[in-house]
Amino acid sequence: MSTVIVVTSGKGGVGKTTTSAAFATALALRGHSTVVVDFDVGLRNLDLIMGCERRVVYDFINVINEEGNLNQALIKDKRVENLYILPASQTRDKSALTQVGVTRVMEALKERFEYIVCDSPAGIEHGAQMAMYFADVALIVTNPEVSSVRDSDRIIGMLASKTLRAEQSLDPVKEHLIISRYVPGRVNKGDMLSADDVQDILAIPLLGVVPESDAVLKASNEGVPVTFQEDSDAGQAYHDITARFVGEDRPQRFIQEQKGFFSRLFHHP
Amino acid sequence: MSLFDLLGIKQKNSASKARERLKIIVAHERAANQAQMGAPDYLPSLQQELLEVVRKYVDIADDQVKISMEKRNELEVLELNIALTEADKNDLNEN
Ligand SMILES: Nc1ncnc2c1ncn2[C@@H]1O[C@H](COP(=O)(O)OP(=O)(O)O)[C@@H](O)[C@H]1O
Ligand SMILES: [Mg+2]
Numbered sequence: 001m002s003t004v005i006v007v008t009s010g011k012g013g014v015g016k017t018t019t020s021a022a023f024a025t026a027l028a029l030r031g032h033s034t035v036v037v038d039f040d041v042g043l044r045n046l047d048l049i050m051g052c053e054r055r056v057v058y059d060f061i062n063v064i065n066e067e068g069n070l071n072q073a074l075i076k077d078k079r080v081e082n083l084y085i086l087p088a089s090q091t092r093d094k095s096a097l098t099q100v101g102v103t104r105v106m107e108a109l110k111e112r113f114e115y116i117v118c119d120s121p122a123g124i125e126h127g128a129q130m131a132m133y134f135a136d137v138a139l140i141v142t143n144p145e146v147s148s149v150r151d152s153d154r155i156i157g158m159l160a161s162k163t164l165r166a167e168q169s170l171d172p173v174k175e176h177l178i179i180s181r182y183v184p185g186r187v188n189k190g191d192m193l194s195a196d197d198v199q200d201i202l203a204i205p206l207l208g209v210v211p212e213s214d215a216v217l218k219a220s221n222e223g224v225p226v227t228f229q230e231d232s233d234a235g236q237a238y239h240d241i242t243a244r245f246v247g248e249d250r251p252q253r254f255i256q257e258q259k260g261f262f263s264r265l266f267h268h269p
Numbered sequence: 270m271s272l273f274d275l276l277g278i279k280q281k282n283s284a285s286k287a288r289e290r291l292k293i294i295v296a297h298e299r300a301a302n303q304a305q306m307g308a309p310d311y312l313p314s315l316q317q318e319l320l321e322v323v324r325k326y327v328d329i330a331d332d333q334v335k336i337s338m339e340k341r342n343e344l345e346v347l348e349l350n351i352a353l354t355e356a357d358k359n360d361l362n363e364n
Contacts, residue, residue, distance in 0.1 A: 145287075146287050149291055150291065150294060150298070153295045153298065153299070154298070157299070157302050189282075190282030190283065190285065191282060191283045191284055192284055193284050193287050193291075194284065197287075197288045197291075201288070201295055
């Protein structure tokens with residue numbers, strides 16, 4: 001049995017691709033066979049975050065159009081066993097994601113992988129709808145900021161109506177909230193929405209909080225998912241999130257301000 | 270609970286403003302979505318055809334025919350509203 005997970009948000013730039021890469025990597029590190037699929041056709045960047053941009057030959061759209069097969073398009077990660085990347089096309093637009101084509105590719109991926117992580121494009125249009133259509137589970141990435149929360153609420157509404165599960169009246173898509181780019185110090189000062197506020201408004205369970213972190217920029221500079229910076233705050237946050245996702249109990253460490261260890265390590269003046 | 274709360278002083282930091290604004294907008298948009306989701310998709314074409322029929326008799330603007338579907342208790346209510354102006358009424362008498 002495989003599980004399709006969409007990483008979605010509505011708003012752009014909130015951390016979907018960062019989360020898709022880090023979460024898929026953490027799942028694979030735990031021994032789960034995982035593929036991470038870039039649905040952001042035309043604006044692909046998952047390959048950059050995963051550091052495999054120079055190995056892209058065939059992409060998702062080539063497979064949909066049968067210009068190449070799935071095995072040719074899947075890129076095997078060089079660092080972790082069990083991890084593959086299906087890159088998006090950089091030259092096409094999102095209309096190339098046909099319902100029939102995406103269905104065929106998703107069916108083939110389900111034959112092979114335990115977890116299929118779908119990195120959604122921003123927006124609420126066709127590309128975002130295709131990314132969520134087959135989902136069993138949704139990770140809703142939200143920044144503690146008004147427009148991001150509002151867009152997430154919109155996406156939550158769409159998950160309940162515009163997915164295969166909704167159309168076939170199956171169990172609804174399981175929703176998890178990830179609050180990203182969180183700064184506990186600013187929350188304490190009253191100039192950032194708290195995790196409680198966001199969770200209260202969106203009314204879905206909190207999977208975890210990812211702090212605003214320099215480690216994320218470093219990770220994208222190097223093309224190595226932040227999961228590998230094991231001693232960084234964001235790296236540990238993604239390990240915690242993934243552990244909770246597979247059912248382990250982990251305390252929420254990043255809602256409170258990190259005194260000592262992390263602040264010494266990461267917040268040099 | 271902070272000292273401000275205990276003293277009944279309303280703290281107006283920007284995060285609490287954000288929270289209040291979001292609660293209102295999200296409730297509003299959810300209600301709008303709900304209404305839209307329940308509405309049958311033939312409403313726009315029904316409205317268009319009604320307009321055409323009414324126009325055989327009175328010259329009215331597009332927005333003078335309003336149509337909506339609402340759930341009241343257990344009943345679906347299809348509400349039709351055709352508002353006529355004074356000029357429209359004169360039209361009617363002439364015909
Ligand atoms: N926890 C974080 N701390 C700091 N910067 C972050 C964090 N998460 C994401 N970013 C940065 O925010 C930007 C957008 O992230 P990205 O994952 O590409 O968002 P999306 O895919 O939602 O558009 C990137 O520059 C990324 O490095
Ligand atoms: Mg992205």
